[in-house]
Amino acid sequence: MSDIGIIPPTSEITPERVYLQRREFIKNSLLFAATSSGVGSTLLWLMRGLRAKDHEKTAKAPATGAPDDDSALTVAQHYDYASGEKNTSYNDVTNYNNFYEFGTDKSDPAANADSLRPRPWHVAIDGAVARPQVFEVDQLIKSFPLEERIYRMRCVEAWSMVIPWVGFPLGDLLKRVEPTSRAKYVAFKSLLDPQQMPGQRTDLLQWPYVEGLRIDEAMHPLTILAVGLYGKRLPNQDGAPIRLVVPWKYGFKGIKSIVNISLTAEQPPTSWNIAAADEYGFYANVNPAVDHPRWSQATERRIGEYHRRPTLPFNGYGDQVASLYTGMDLRTFF
Amino acid sequence: MEARRKKSPLPWLKPAVLTGSLVPVAAILERAWRDDLGPDPIAQALNQLGLIALVFLVAALGCTPLKTIFGWTWPMRIRRMLGLLAFFYALLHVITYTVLDQGLDWNAIVDDVVKRKFIFLGFSTFVLLIPLAATSTNSALRRLGYVRWKQLHRLAYLAPALAVLHFTLKVKRDETEPLTYGLVLAALLTARLIEYMGADRALLTREI
Numbered sequence: 001m002s003d004i005g006i007i008p009p010t011s012e013i014t015p016e017r018v019y020l021q022r023r024e025f026i027k028n029s030l031l032f033a034a035t036s037s038g039v040g041s042t043l044l045w046l047m048r049g050l051r052a053k054d055h056e057k058t059a060k061a062p063a064t065g066a067p068d069d070d071s072a073l074t075v076a077q078h079y080d081y082a083s084g085e086k087n088t089s090y091n092d093v094t095n096y097n098n099f100y101e102f103g104t105d106k107s108d109p110a111a112n113a114d115s116l117r118p119r120p121w122h123v124a125i126d127g128a129v130a131r132p133q134v135f136e137v138d139q140l141i142k143s144f145p146l147e148e149r150i151y152r153m154r155c156v157e158a159w160s161m162v163i164p165w166v167g168f169p170l171g172d173l174l175k176r177v178e179p180t181s182r183a184k185y186v187a188f189k190s191l192l193d194p195q196q197m198p199g200q201r202t203d204l205l206q207w208p209y210v211e212g213l214r215i216d217e218a219m220h221p222l223t224i225l226a227v228g229l230y231g232k233r234l235p236n237q238d239g240a241p242i243r244l245v246v247p248w249k250y251g252f253k254g255i256k257s258i259v260n261i262s263l264t265a266e267q268p269p270t271s272w273n274i275a276a277a278d279e280y281g282f283y284a285n286v287n288p289a290v291d292h293p294r295w296s297q298a299t300e301r302r303i304g305e306y307h308r309r310p311t312l313p314f315n316g317y318g319d320q321v322a323s324l325y326t327g328m329d330l331r332t333f334f
Numbered sequence: 335m336e337a338r339r340k341k342s343p344l345p346w347l348k349p350a351v352l353t354g355s356l357v358p359v360a361a362i363l364e365r366a367w368r369d370d371l372g373p374d375p376i377a378q379a380l381n382q383l384g385l386i387a388l389v390f391l392v393a394a395l396g397c398t399p400l401k402t403i404f405g406w407t408w409p410m411r412i413r414r415m416l417g418l419l420a421f422f423y424a425l426l427h428v429i430t431y432t433v434l435d436q437g438l439d440w441n442a443i444v445d446d447v448v449k450r451k452f453i454f455l456g457f458s459t460f461v462l463l464i465p466l467a468a469t470s471t472n473s474a475l476r477r478l479g480y481v482r483w484k485q486l487h488r489l490a491y492l493a494p495a496l497a498v499l500h501f502t503l504k505v506k507r508d509e510t511e512p513l514t515y516g517l518v519l520a521a522l523l524t525a526r527l528i529e530y531m532g533a534d535r536a537l538l539t540r541e542i
Contacts, residue, residue, distance in 0.1 A: 040353070096372065294504070303374060308439075
């Protein structure tokens with residue numbers, strides 16, 4: 001017995017009951033930690049839904065570049081068509097939009113549009129015109145004095161922005177190719193290339209994206225082809241290198257990455273109308289009095305603002321464009 | 335060992351599930367605080383709270399099939415809590431919609447609920463959850479009597495189905511995510527149905 005040295009006083013021996021409790025406590029603590037973190041991280045994963053990857057990617061969004069940046073455009077004129085309202089930040093304009101060719105979440109275009117190659121790029125103009133032509137996009141851009149146009153942009157999903165586009169009136173280009181008397185409509189087509197536009201591997205919409213305007217809408221001085229925003233070339237996710245902007249219509253009319261413009265005698269098909277004719281009309285004029293079948297169009301949330309604001313008829317451009325639709329029932333032709 | 339585990343009440347289980355289940359609301363608050371909910375933070379919070387409410391509705395419905403298929407009893411211990419968590423997130427979702435999104439414009443809200451199918455479905459889901467949450471206590475069960483209580487709580491099958499429809503009608507085009515939840519829900523309901531019919535048959539053979 002003397003070999004084992006000093007025997008501890010019995011008061012210092014941990015009773016077996018306590019010893020077992022301590023093991024139990026440690027075990028329970030570990031199980032608590034594992035379960036709670038497992039439940040928590042599963043829920044966080046589900047919250048990110050099918051879009052887990054985007055979060056980190058959007059974080060590296062480009063900041064407003066320096067003016068000597070090679071994407072800077074020379075702008076001849078500046079026009080504010082948004083009544084002096086505050087511009088939506090460059091970061092929000094370039095990180096929150098719909099461009100289903102790159103995914104259906106509004107952060108997808110910024111995350112995935114790297115695969116688009118906007119140069120070299122050609123735009124063909126054909127159909128009912130005297131002088132059909134194929135333009136190299138930089139030649140085309142150089143041949144017009146570029147204007148900054150600050151427009152309100154109202155998405156059909158009831159959010160809106162104020163965007164300083166850079167571009168030129170579509171009408172100026174159309175005059176150059178001399179539409180014939182048969183030209184009643186203008187049909188637009190986006191690029192079709194599932195390599196560059198991975199969203200085109202899904203059949204969420206019929207590809208390529210197509211849009212259309214009536215000829216008088218296309219010739220209206222507010223209708224522009226945009227090639228930039230915030231004084232710089234369009235980022236890929238906003239429809240590089242050239243896109244349509246029609247400020248009194250819902251955003252989906254503004255077809256992006258255009259490769260073909262064709263003048264037609266018949267009203268051309270349009271992508272969202274093909275997808276859901278009862279929800280998206282050919283005209284798609286912003287109209288607070290005509291609700292989307294599934295949600296109200298009476299109000300909108302301006303990105304960056306807290307309170308909803310009332311939506312304006314023709315997105316506030318009624319003085320300039322309402323006369324295009326005199327005598328038309330805008331409930332029927334929504 | 336086996337006997338002891340069976341006797342053990344798993345003291346860590348409920349606190350752990352509860353803690354983990356509050357992570358989403360904590361994450362949303364923290365992101366809102368850091369202004370990291372994206373360009374449309376109200377829509378983002380609204381969508382995520384609604385989604386988590388649906389997850390808990392489906393999870394609560396999964397408890398019984400887990401018991402019948404795998405013989406696990408622990409899911410039954412947290413079923414009531416999962417249901418109450420569903421109600422908690424649905425309530426936050428509704429508060430976000432009425433207070434933050436609509437700014438308590440009751441005319442617009444009533445208009446939305448009456449006119450928009452998807453908002454009507456969401457509103458109905460929430461209304462169904464109120465009596466379930468209110469009668470979730472043991473004393474409520476005693477007061478109602480088991481049979482009536484059980485009949486009332488069959489609403490727990492209807493609520494997630496309405497919630498899935500609400501989610502499906504809300505999305506513009508890509509219905510993958512709501513349909514995934516719909517599929518899980520359909521599987522769980524089928525499992526319940528099979529079990530129900532099996533129980534019926536067992537009863538029948540015993541009577542003969």
